[in-house]
Amino acid sequence: MNMYLHELKAYRKSTIIWTLSLIAIVVLFMSLFPAFSRDAEDFMKVLEGFPEEFKKAIGLSFDTLATILGYFSYAFLYIKLCGAIQAMNLGLSIFSKESRDKTAEFLFTKPVTRTQVMTAKLLACFTSLILTNLAFILAVFGTVSMVKTEEYSGQALLMISGSLLFLQLFFLGLGVFLAVLLPKVKSVITISLGTVFAFFMMGMISSSTDDEALRYFSPFNYVNDYYIIEHLRFESSFLLVGAVIIMMSVLTSFLVYRKKDIHSI
Amino acid sequence: MNVIELNNLTKMYGKARGITEVSFHVEEGEIFGFIGPNGAGKSTTIRLLLSLIYPTSGSATIFGKDVVKHAPEIKKEIGYLPSEVFYYDNMKVIDLLKYSASFYKKDCTKKIKELAEIMELDLTRKIDDLSLGNKKKVGIVQGLLHEPKLIILDEPTSGLDPLMQQRFFELLEKENQKGATILFSSHILSEVQRLCDRVAIIKEGKIVQVEKIRTLKENNYKKFKIETVSKVPDDLFSRLSGVNQLEVKGNTISFIFRGNINLIMQKIAEIEIANLWVEEPDLEEIFMHFYQREE
Numbered sequence: 001m002n003m004y005l006h007e008l009k010a011y012r013k014s015t016i017i018w019t020l021s022l023i024a025i026v027v028l029f030m031s032l033f034p035a036f037s038r039d040a041e042d043f044m045k046v047l048e049g050f051p052e053e054f055k056k057a058i059g060l061s062f063d064t065l066a067t068i069l070g071y072f073s074y075a076f077l078y079i080k081l082c083g084a085i086q087a088m089n090l091g092l093s094i095f096s097k098e099s100r101d102k103t104a105e106f107l108f109t110k111p112v113t114r115t116q117v118m119t120a121k122l123l124a125c126f127t128s129l130i131l132t133n134l135a136f137i138l139a140v141f142g143t144v145s146m147v148k149t150e151e152y153s154g155q156a157l158l159m160i161s162g163s164l165l166f167l168q169l170f171f172l173g174l175g176v177f178l179a180v181l182l183p184k185v186k187s188v189i190t191i192s193l194g195t196v197f198a199f200f201m202m203g204m205i206s207s208s209t210d211d212e213a214l215r216y217f218s219p220f221n222y223v224n225d226y227y228i229i230e231h232l233r234f235e236s237s238f239l240l241v242g243a244v245i246i247m248m249s250v251l252t253s254f255l256v257y258r259k260k261d262i263h264s265i
Numbered sequence: 266m267n268v269i270e271l272n273n274l275t276k277m278y279g280k281a282r283g284i285t286e287v288s289f290h291v292e293e294g295e296i297f298g299f300i301g302p303n304g305a306g307k308s309t310t311i312r313l314l315l316s317l318i319y320p321t322s323g324s325a326t327i328f329g330k331d332v333v334k335h336a337p338e339i340k341k342e343i344g345y346l347p348s349e350v351f352y353y354d355n356m357k358v359i360d361l362l363k364y365s366a367s368f369y370k371k372d373c374t375k376k377i378k379e380l381a382e383i384m385e386l387d388l389t390r391k392i393d394d395l396s397l398g399n400k401k402k403v404g405i406v407q408g409l410l411h412e413p414k415l416i417i418l419d420e421p422t423s424g425l426d427p428l429m430q431q432r433f434f435e436l437l438e439k440e441n442q443k444g445a446t447i448l449f450s451s452h453i454l455s456e457v458q459r460l461c462d463r464v465a466i467i468k469e470g471k472i473v474q475v476e477k478i479r480t481l482k483e484n485n486y487k488k489f490k491i492e493t494v495s496k497v498p499d500d501l502f503s504r505l506s507g508v509n510q511l512e513v514k515g516n517t518i519s520f521i522f523r524g525n526i527n528l529i530m531q532k533i534a535e536i537e538i539a540n541l542w543v544e545e546p547d548l549e550e551i552f553m554h555f556y557q558r559e560e
């Protein structure tokens with residue numbers, strides 16, 4: 001419990017900053033919606049000139065863009081990018097900081113098992129992300145209800161914005177996995193930005209080609225917002241793959257972490 | 266009873282040497298010195314004992330329990346002070362100490378206050394703002410606040426001024442009298458001599474010698490460097506027994522001496538000297554002696 005609270009406190013500031021940033025993006029995007037929907041037709045005309053693949057890659061869908069949910073889904077792509085970086089940063093940082101800040105000698109000479117350390121850290125990560133997501137969803141519903149021009153499906157909005165947590169867990173798992181596996185993590189932000197952007201690009205390519213197989217390699221596309229708007233459900237096969245990857249990365253990390261040599265400097 | 270027991274403990278870092286077949290034991294209630302030059306394997310051995318790293322082969326027990334299997338249980342009674350202390354930034358000293366205390370199921374508030382007073386440590390400062398010496402003090406209080414039965418110190422004195430070093434040694438002696446066993450690693454011979462009952466000497470990952478400090482003290486090594494006013498005969502010192510590694514360069518003579526110091530002082534009094542240095546030889550020079558004896 002003491003380790004959990006300590007870690008939670010240590011990442012309090014960064015969690016707050018990331019949460020506020022996510023909310024700021026939501027507010028910024030959604031505040032543009034009234035203006036956008038008024039001139040939607042003009043926008044469409046301009047956008048129509050773009051190549052089809054490009055439009056798909058950046059997440060534009062013409063059928064729905066003028067509706068509030070469609071517009072939100074478009075914005076959500078960039079929120080996801082931001083959220084993924086937050087989660088990966090968190091996982092990578094919290095599991096590599098003992099060796100980076102040389103505090104390993106402090107923590108690992110205490111009467112605790114590695115498993116306890118890891119559980120406490122994971123729970124702290126999880127709590128941070130849950131709090132971020134709660135604040136985010138509240139902000140989404142708040143702003144959307146303010147700028148809406150017609151009725152929308154609250155369930156769809158909840159499912160889309162709630163899928164941020166799923167994506168974050170994926171990148172949290174990946175971050176933890178890398179932190180435990182790599183012998184030394186010197187710069188957290190370089191690794192997390194690099195990895196997240198690589199997956200983001202993969203997601204863009206996968207979106208523009210409609211290749212189902214490629215989609216399994218792009219966690220950004222495991223949840224298809226437009227599919228949710230249409231069917232009000234997730235695509236279970238992708239959800240399952242995502243969940244398995246998350247569990248595998250956490251499980252492997254546990255196993256490696258228990259046997260890992262903690263080196264000095 | 267042996268508090269610490271090492272049986273052919275070996276650690277390889279890939280193909281690089283860590284330590285090879287290290288065996289020694291530390292008895293209950295003794296202050297055991299562990300000396301060797303930098304990179305000899307002192308820290309590796311200690312990190313193995315604390316299961317920060319795991320052995321390639323061999324085993325070690327603390328309080329009769331295997332250090333790998335019973336690590337958390339053993340660590341309840343261990344206080345550890347690393348050579349370099351880096352603690353979580355952005356914390357006040359008292360917060361860190363309380364965090365440290367929260368791992369042990371006892372009330373350490375009184376002990377923290379007591380230790381901080383002895384070491385003159387300001388508990389309200391932020392750790393970031395502390396000097397190296399003050400950080401070291403945080404480490405000392407942190408390592409002792411739960412009144413451990415075994416205290417492991419890895420080159421603990423670096424950064425402490427002589428006065429604080431003295432206080433720290435007194436503190437250790439007091440804990441020792443109360444029954445704590447101490448493993449004291451260092452590369453400074455004099456502080457080991459001052460504090461320890463027995464020492465193990467490690468070089469290149471291997472134990473060279475385990476000796477009583479008394480024996481080492483009888484082997485009273487001194488390093489002499491003499492600058493003479495005029496040239497003296499080359500063989501002035503070489504015929505004296507106990508003189509090692511004699512070097513004569515112009516008017517400067519240097520050697521390592523072991524034996525009755527009065528003899529050498531009389532010899533020096535016979536000649537006119539311009540300058541004189543008498544120093545503790547560093548470990549390397551002592552080790553040279555150990556190797557020479559082995560051959």
